[in-house]
Amino acid sequence: MxxxxxxxxxxxxxxxxxxxxxxxxxxxxxxxxxxxxxxxxxxxxxxxxxxxxxxxxxxxxxxxxxxxxxxxxxxxxxxxxxxxxxxxxxxxxxxxxxxxxxxxxxxxxxxxxxxxxxxxxxxxxxxxxxxxxxxxxxxxxxxxxxxxxxxxxxxxxxxxxxxxxxxxxxxxxxxxxxxxxxxxxxxxxxxxxxxxxxxxxxxxxxxxxxxxxxxxxxxxxxxxxxxxxxxxxxxxxxxxxxxxxxxxxxxxLFKCKNPPKMLVILNPRSGSGRSTKVFHGIVEPIFKLAGFQLEVVKTTSAGHAKSLASTVDISTCPDGIICVGGDGIINEVLNGLLCRDNQKEGISIPIGIIPAGSDNSLVWTVLGVRDPISAAMAIIKGGLTATDVFAVEWLQTGIMHFGMTVSYYGFVSDVLELSEKYQKRFGPLRYFVAGFLKFLCLPKYNYEVEYLPASTIEDQGNRLGDREVVDMADLYTDVMRRSNTDGGMPRASSLSSIDSIMTPSRVSGDLDTTCSSTHASTEPSEYVRGLDPKTKRLSSGRSNVTTEPEVIHPQMPLSTTPNWPRTRSKSRTDKGWAGTISTQDSSRCSWGNNATNDREDISSTLSDPGPIWDAEPKWDGQANWDVENHIELPGPADDVEGGMRKEMIVPRLEEKWEFRKGQFLGILVCNHACRSVQSSQLVAPKAEPDDSTLDLVLVHGSGRLRLLRFFSLLQMGRGGHLSLPYVEYIKVKSVKIKAGKQKSHSGCGIDGELFALNGQVMSSLLPEQCRLIGRRVAYEKS
Ligand SMILES: Nc1ncnc2c1ncn2[C@@H]1O[C@H](COP(=O)(O)OP(=O)(O)OP(=O)(O)O)[C@@H](O)[C@H]1O
Missing domain, CATH: 2.30.29.30 (Pleckstrin-homology domain (PH domain)/Phosphotyrosine-binding domain (PTB))
Incomplete structure (x- = not known):
């Protein structure tokens, strides 16, 4: 040496x-x-x-x-x-x-x-x-x-x-x-x-x-x-x-730069009221030491964070929004940002997270931090970590709600709904109480599930000859308009309940297996049957349709677009992310394999700036997120912003939607691995927050014994729950779920918000990713 x-x-x-x-x-x-x-x-x-x-x-x-x-x-x-x-x-x-x-x-x-x-x-x-x-x-x-x-x-x-x-x-x-x-x-x-x-x-x-x-x-x-x-x-x-x-x-003297300016949205009710103490007592002094200029707003009611995020003048907090609380408050902020008039700007506003809620699965799983000090340091150190955003769309009404963690149906959403009743009496223990009660009188849940496996898209993406060119603009989604109207039940609680739901004292098994595995082409769902002829064919996997003019029905979902619902009537040019949709759609659909690699490259660039002498200053001047920090996936050159109509390539007629119908104890659609801060629980071990896919966990059947086995193995965190014979684990691009006839058990939880599952919903990823402030660290370090 x-x-x-x-x-x-x-x-x-x-x-x-x-x-x-x-x-x-x-x-x-x-x-x-x-x-x-x-x-x-x-x-x-x-x-x-x-x-x-x-x-x-x-x-x-x-x-x-x-x-x-x-x-x-x-x-x-x-x-x-x-x-x-x-x-x-x-x-x-x-x-x-x-x-x-x-x-x-x-x-x-x-x-x-x-x-x-x-x-x-x-x-x-x-x-x-x-x-x-x-x-x-x-x-x-x-x-x-x-x-x-x-x-x-x-x-x-x-x-x-x-x-x-x-x-x-x-x-x-x-x-x-x-x-x-x-x-x-x-x-x-x-x-x-x-x-x-x-x-x-x-x-x-x-x-x-x-x-x-x-x-x-x-x-x-x-x-x-x-x-x-x-x-x-x-x-x-x-x-x-x-x-x-x-x-x-x-x-x-050292040249002064503008210190980072951020908005802090603090849910004073998070974590049984400890969030205020966590912020002012622990975290704020760290930010002050680092020179941050923070404007702190405490929420006064559910929905306040969403309206703040949707209306805040970004020039007052150009470096992002910090959420202090649990996963629920982050979800509100995300939905608020996606409600903004300029959605592209909205989704590009970086979100920082200070975990102070009952559970903070998102920041723990994605960034590897779970204590407020480490989270504050991650924000101070800067960097951005790209994270997929999924949309759950109620297909009949067009209502949408966005999430970054998980949507769930069945037993878990029922528990969340019930736990709301016990919020005041039991605090964080309410999940356990509600879980136990629900376990004792466990109902049967019936669903129809259709999903588009991720591999299908990738395989098809390699077969260039089999692709159909579709006008990009026709696939553009007017997500904002429909997401402005929230429907369904009031919010119940967060995913933390999956962790703390139950330790049942009595078990009586009921091992019926009622799932059916049918191909969408042979047995399309009611929803698919209701589509226009072309869409039906696309969805059912037949491959002989080429150029007939497309009819778009207002309020009608389209199953050719696995990653995003299609547009209805919104003008193309006034939507901020139309151009990026074009790029990303192409990479997601047509060049699946390449896109995955390229995307990883980009994500790693975001997460790891390389040697320090190559790094840009993290908070250099006024942030211009569109220009300086835009996360763009590779794809064909386009000029949508310039008013040109873009074309994108969609796999042709080969989308093999899988179909399941029957009883399910639970359905979980995960955007990341869904670690729990409270335990070693790991719902979807193979899920990555930026891999352009959702991880679908289907727990078939009914009965307490199955449920108990599933939760016991889930808690161990080694993925054992996925090896159970009645559990399916699939990487998907899109999932459609419809409740069975038992209308009493039809809740849908999204990152802690609970909604009614009226009709069919479709979960799929948005073409744009969200930016979390901070870089991933090893889990052990936190
Ligand atoms: N001031 C407020 N009063 C009542 N509810 C609020 C207030 N501010 C936010 N909320 C609601 O509280 C919900 C839960 O917040 P958050 O996830 O931050 O806390 P939490 O401790 O993790 O709660 P939970 O465990 O119930 O999910 C949010 O989804 C939001 O709708």
Missing amino acids: HIVAKGNAAASAVSNPTSNQHHQQSLRRLGFCSQLAAGGAQHSSPIVFPEKRSKRVKSSSSKRIELTSDQPFENPSRDEVRIDIGGGIPAVGDEKSDLLGDVVFSGKLVWDKRKTSVSPDTPNGNPANLAPADVPKQEPLDAKLTSKALICGSTILHLDDVISVTYNAGLRYFTVHSYPIKKGSCGLSCFIKPKRIRKDYRFVATTVKDAVQWVGGFADLQCYVNCLPHPLASSKKQASSELLPIDTPPEL
């Missing part, structure tokens, strides 16, 4: 400049962020956000030092405590220490562990009460700031855990604010959940200019910097020789 350059040489090169000009050049050469501040007004506690520094950091790569295993730190202090924050990162000197990334800056630092009093002037922990020359009498340690960590002596502080850095202009001190995971002591660690706690590390650089370099290095690495005025500036005290003049030269 080789040392490319000596870190201290680089450090001293900038710490002793001969002139201001030389100094600025040095800073530039090293890629630091000493950009001219916008005037001297920056003394007023500016919050600093890094600029696009990637190129500068990159260009300095020749001067960067590679951290290698044969470059041990010299003279580590004896009383130094090694803090391996984050776990699993090797100690400096280990053969894997290059995992800590490229060195951005190196030099000497003193880790000042003395306690300082916290005053109103120093809320961020910088030592205003210490005299500038009051440096602890400790030996300076070799220190390096790498792209992944700050290493001081044998201490490693991972940047993943860092929220921001506070620096007072003109001082040698700077403070790093972090929330590392505190592990339990060895004996208890397996019983105690790892928890993040705040830790502030104060360091003293060799010189003021060095301090600026260190802080600039953090800014280069996308850490937020709170740059405060000199502590003596206000008291007009004489600056010592070590201090810079009160009017700090502008080249030593």
Whole structure:
């Protein structure tokens, strides 16, 4: 292993400049962020956000030092405590220490562990009460700031855990604010959940200019910097020789960027009322530390969040909306966003989630975080994770409701409905009570289910010759118009109930199997029978229809469009996402295999920005989500926005809708794996939130024994429930469900909202994806 350059040489090169000009050049050469501040007004506690520094950091790569295993730190202090924050990162000197990334800056630092009093002037922990020359009498340690960590002596502080850095202009001190995971002591660690706690590390650089370099290095690495005025500036005290003049030269200030501005929608009833405490007590201070500007609105009733999201002026919260609560409040916000006049803008508004409800399956499953601090850090670190959105459409009325987690029918939706009655009396226990009662008097549920397996589309997508060209505009869905009218029952509760539904005490089995497996072509459902002739043929899988003119019946669903319902009457040009529909439809339907791969590429780009020097600033200026962060799937070039009629390719007449009819204990249509925060439950292990498919779980039959076996295996979280002989698990593009004759058991739950299942509903994915703020982390880490 080789040392490319000596870190201290680089450090001293900038710490002793001969002139201001030389100094600025040095800073530039090293890629630091000493950009001219916008005037001297920056003394007023500016919050600093890094600029696009990637190129500068990159260009300095020749001067960067590679951290290698044969470059041990010299003279580590004896009383130094090694803090391996984050776990699993090797100690400096280990053969894997290059995992800590490229060195951005190196030099000497003193880790000042003395306690300082916290005053109103120093809320961020910088030592205003210490005299500038009051440096602890400790030996300076070799220190390096790498792209992944700050290493001081044998201490490693991972940047993943860092929220921001506070620096007072003109001082040698700077403070790093972090929330590392505190592990339990060895004996208890397996019983105690790892928890993040705040830790502030104060360091003293060799010189003021060095301090600026260190802080600039953090800014280069996308850490937020709170740059405060000199502590003596206000008291007009004489600056010592070590201090810079009160009017700090502008080249030593970091350029201020607009801090992220977001709207927080907080459901004060979530999690039995703990959400307010969670937000104000735990999460808000973290956002403040990171410089976020938040406008907090507490909901006053069910539906408030939806109306807020549908009407909010996005220029007041250009960086997104943060939902504080359970899955229900997120669902409201999603539906509100999709109700906006400009739907394309609506769905592109990023959604952040702070879990504070009974269950938060979405953020846990998709981002891998389940505690509020980790969720806040994911938002602060930024990045976007694309997530499919499904629409459940009531085919007879055209009403739509959107979701990102799951829609469900049968026993679970019945329990949710019943649990509403016990909300006040039992709180979160209501699911258990309702589940138990429902279990004791378990009804029989009858449904007709039609589904379009995902593989059918992909197979057909490869057979170019068999495709039919359909005018894209005819397939455009007027989703907004119909989704504005909500129908059905009032909301009952969330999916969390699946987890906590029941532990039955009595079992009596009833092992009837009444499912029938029929092909849609031979036994179309009533709904399919009601379609126009062409649609019927499309749905039934016959392959001899080619060019006859298409008749579109208002209010009539079309089964040729597996991923989205088709348009009725809305004009094409005024709909924001028409163009993207064209692109995505094509990729979803016609080039299924390629599309899947391309989509994964795109998703991974979103989730992983690559090396830090290639990363864009996360909150750079005013967000323009359409342009800067638009998630677009690959597909043929189109120009719908320009008014051209687009064509898309739809698999021709080969859609093999499968048909099931009979008794079902439950039907679950999952958009992601549906992990539960409360247990190891995992409903759809193969589901991915961005794979353009839905995962259908059919629990056939009736009877308590079946139900008990299913739930017992479901709770184990190993997918055992899917191996039961009466459970089917299929990846699908679209599902149609219709209740049997027992109208009393016909609820439909969507992400915690409960609706009446009147007539037939169809679940399918929207062509656009939603953006959750944050990147996925490994589940174990949270
Ligand atoms: N101020 C309010 N008063 C009453 N209900 C509200 C209020 N704000 C939101 N709601 C409703 O509460 C529902 C549940 O919210 P959320 O999912 O955030 O909490 P939760 O604790 O997970 O609840 P649950 O376990 O019942 O789903 C939302 O769907 C919304 O309709």
